Amino acid sequence: MHLITMAHLGEAQGVIEYFNLKRITPHYFEGELLCCLITGEGPFEAATTTSHYLGQKKFNSVINLGIAGTLSDDFKVGEIYGVRSIYLIIDGKPQFKSFKSFEKGADCLTSFERIVSSQKANKLSGIGHLVDREAWGVAMAAKTCGVSFKCFKLISDVAGTIGACEIVRDNAQNGSLQLAQFLQNIIEDRPSEKNHTELQGFHFTVSTRHKFEQMLKKISIREAIEIDDVAELFNLDELREQKILPKDRTRLLLNQMENKLDPLKEKLESGLQKWKTPLEREGIFIQTDSTWESDEVKLSFSAKTQLELEQKIEILRNLKFKPFENLRNGNFNVE
Amino acid sequence: MWNKIYVEEHLIHNPRVQSILEKLKQVPILITSYDEIWGKSKKPYLHKRDSLNLFIAQKKGQLLKLAPDAYGQAGEPHYYFIHAFNCIYECQYCYLQGYFNTPDIVLFVNHEEILEEMQKSLESYPNQKVWYHAGEFSDSLALTHLTGELELYHDFCKKNPRATIELRTKSVNIKELIKLSPLKNFIISFSLSPFSMGKVIDLKTPSSLSRLKAMVELKKNGYQIAAHFDPIIYQDQFDEHYKTLLQTMKDMELTDNLNYLSLGVVRFTKDVYREVERNYPDSPIHSTPMIKSFDNKVRYTHPMRMWMMNKVKDAAINAGVSSELIYLCMEEND
């Protein structure tokens, strides 16, 4: 369910009719696919009303739809644009917090006051392309409630020009229909993304799936290939032939992927094992930092007799740190 | 190029500002102080691609910043001088993307005040060589055809042989330099990436090959030159890529003419790393595992960074760079 927020009833009329929305309160309308909330003008009004309704019902996304004035020749009156970033303007000055809606599009300034002078509009034109009165408040409420947020603006007028308000009023009906048709297009269902972990013979938990997906992406970047082609770099059939549990097969696959991404992983692991093994055989265990960041080495053993203790101390006396230091310093050409 | 140009109104009759505006041919918007707009709201870094603003302003507060030891000159004081914020280029690893709240560029025009500070700092070390680096917060040559301040800094070096200025750049904008005479203590250093990697990560910059050509041109004109291989980023065969870069430098007779070569493996503060992930999710930077290191910076593992640094160092020595001139940007100095 989407929550559509619009500032005025006039703008929302098209959406209400197009989607057959039922009036629940004077400002709130419900339908099967979406609900529409009339927030009123001003960022704080918009934030308060939107938060109130987000607290009442679960929504998948909030879409702020409405009109805006343009500050830039690149964004034309009569067109609808996706909004990229939203800034808040108080007393003509930008405030710190900004919100993102899309990667590309127009930057929108939500202003406390109407921008009626060209001088003010000019000063703001370096900060954003559009001016509205509510998007920032809606974005603030959506982000605070952890709901995805998108914003689209229909350009109604050139900000800072005389008569902008009249133009907005006169075109309200047309604009409202245009917004409704646009909304219909954007909320149509999109195909869901492919699940790469549906591999026969492998079992993924939440965390191994996450790890797998991340490594798929990294390998696709490294090898400059599509994510769908990464699995071909690994011999999955060979792994399937091994008589082991699906979750262990997944572990082996993840290990192979890690080795592909980290050119030193295998060398370091085998070098470390080689250093540890003789001591482990004597019952002395060595623990090192798994990220290799710390040079600290923890040694542990147990002894039952004085003799055993002395034997182990003697073995430790002969322990050389150099092989570990060489590994840690990426120095692989020495034994 | 510029979306809007903002100028602090008290500077509008300043000849240097007038000269910049004449070259830009764009009507400026007057403001009281650049920081009334610049950095006031969080402007996403990549907005620089289509709505980069320029601010012309007076730098207030700190004009010089003490820097860690560098280039093997332990004990010699190093300073950054701050003449600009932000950069026209877009290197994927640039730390500026997580440093300021905005990618908009500020050009400070009160160079005389910066130079006064430099003079004072120099006098506070009466018997020592003092280094001054430009380019901590911006590329130090990219816009010099507009800003025209190089001559002032060059004069400072001429008058003060104890002072060394390093201009660090990825630009090939050397026209203004060529007009000046070379000085021993006026060093132009170029940051270089291997050719294939540079194409992918040094966005909007001149290619590494063009930078090498600019180095040759400067060298021909008697300039002191230096190079930085920083950040070194892992890719398959990275050492071969560095060997190719170094071989090209050798063929162009650059390797035995460097004042120094500094090497550093890629590292980020947590904030910058988050920005790099957000801004360049498909960058090769993310294809090699990184960890939170001893100082909370995000880096490759210790073995990996030492291994990479030593491989590149060996390649540089084999290409004729004297080992005493190779400076490793060690972690404790970051």
Ligand code: SF4
């Ligand atoms: S040239 Fe330097 S300052 Fe400019 S984007 Fe690249 S790393 Fe950043």
